[in-house]
Amino acid sequence: MDEQKSNCEENDSEPTENTRACVLCNCVDRSLHGQRELRHFGSSMERATLKPSASPLPQPGNDDLSSIGFSKSPCLATLFDDSGCWVHHWCAVWSEGVKKLDNEELENVDKAVISGTQQPCEYCRRLGATIQCHAEGCLRFYHFPCSAASGSFQSMKQLVLLCPEHIDKAEELGEDAWCGVCDSVGELTDLLFCTSCGQHYHAACLEIGATPIQRAGWQCPECKVCQTCRQPGEDSKMLVCDACDKGYHTFCLQPAMDSLPTDPWKCRRCRVCAECGAPGLLLPGSVQWFDNYTVCEGCQRRRSCVCGVCGKTASPSVDLHCCSMCH
Template sequence: MDEQKSNCEENDSEPTDDSASAHQSISLQGSPRVSPAAADKSGSNTASSSTPECIRACALCNCVDRSLLGQRELRHFRSSSERPTNKPSAFPLPQPGNDDLSSIGFSDSSCLTALFDDSGCWVHHWCAVWSDGVKQTEDEELEDVDKAVISGTQRLCEYCKRLGASIQCHVEGCSRFYHFPCSAASGSFQSMKQLVLLCPEHIDKAEELGEEAWCAVCDSVGELTELLFCTGCGLHYHASCLEIGATPIQRAGWQCPECKVCQTCQPGEDSKMLVCDACDKGYHTFCLQPAMDSLPSDPWKCRRCRVCMECGVRGLMLPGSAQWFENYNMCEECQQHRSSVCCVCSKAANPSVGLQCCGICR
């Protein structure tokens, strides 16, 4: 049998205990924000288990500091005189997003006051810089970030339909707003030099930006909808020029070949970099748990991108030692069930009647 399987676990495919403790914060408004990693690693809610750690998350995209979606570092911005005075919500803040595009932003604006601490709010660098109304001073300080947060909690993202959107399409009269990760996932055009975003409806306007809209490989505009935006250097690449896809999960937080770093330890040892076949993000073989001795010859997926096509379980919900089959599309439990039950009558195998195995799908 030639099933593909892997026992790898990426220790930075999710916020780790170490990173959570490095950015631990006091719970806001009495409603602690629980790290998804703490929930995954706890195993079960027993009486002896300790209280999950609270971690800071962006007040716009709701992702943690070490996000994989290209927002850069989490920064603290002081509040102006227009700090929200709403009464605290009876509902707790949602758990910080786990870099899944479906968990970006907020579903309810009632948590506005809980997004601010005594002196201000926490926002990712790029989420703040790109936000509508934010000004940059001569000494490169950012102003009115808190105002962008207040406005963002009232705006739905055009892509994910959740609140917290603060980046508007540059075309006059266009009312589309996005979260920073969603702007890339939607296929919008982004100019890092001019901090200009053009939604998919107005992406043709990118040609007016000249060389900034050129692909770094073929030096031409080509098909604008196929351009990938590097969150590291700001250059654009046609997906076809790199022979990769252009799915939303690949676009969000994408790094070009020159900027790509390990999502666990950052720069270094590029020769031992594994690149996920689904999201195109890199991981060192020695940063995985357990570590790998060499680069695999078959396509490889990180834990975040493993989803069982039978039961729907995601890789992050299973221990790192769990085996995967069918190009990481079948979890170990479903594979065992498939090999012991007839696909026609759904009856289990017995000693008197053997099961025939398909040579293609097993």
């Protein structure tokens, strides 16, 4: 396929100035990293006791792993509103010191937020990390998206995280570490964690990769939903990104697609032009992509009028021969 025309919005708009974000991972409500919904948690502190700050809370990241958390410690007054703070469900549940009460409510989320302002993540090195490795004496902390991206082991049943350094201890958790395909522990570093059901799968058993972007927010085949409408769908209508393994309905794309493409497909978040380096998210959704989504429309247009040998633009009277492979 010389030209891919599945130019879709995929709900990938940049955060606006007033977009609400999690005060731990700094991602918005409909994040692709599996943190679930944003929840409001009360605070035991009086807002009046928080020192006001002239500096606003940093704008939410664009859901890229490089923008998780905070580059510098945010002022507490910017993290809390008049009655509490906003935190993703899983970011809160997994945080060190947070307790689940009998009524399913969570306690001490505000304290976890405060501690996170000074705690860097072992994976991304940015602040806001509150999930500690369960191994005795280990002081590694992670953001929820970074937990999976780093290759750490996560047990949803026991809310236990084991960093890559101590991942061998996962075997002690029994069935929690079994692959849903081969029913064995196998290679622990190859296990993918479904952020929806908590089941683990070996990447090799599913014949997919295990890159950080695939691990973060990964959903197993049984749980995979469209990242635009958040609903499941028939396999014949679910388009899966070749790079991040996230799913999108063909009819949720803008413009919609009639059928699944035969060639590998990449969502806008995973498209990066190999020539100019422009990421798909920063280009209009109407931009067309070429060579399996590795060359943007602008660079493709320049290719067609510039000689690949001398680098000069061809005059109207000179015809350039087009390569049948890279065009």
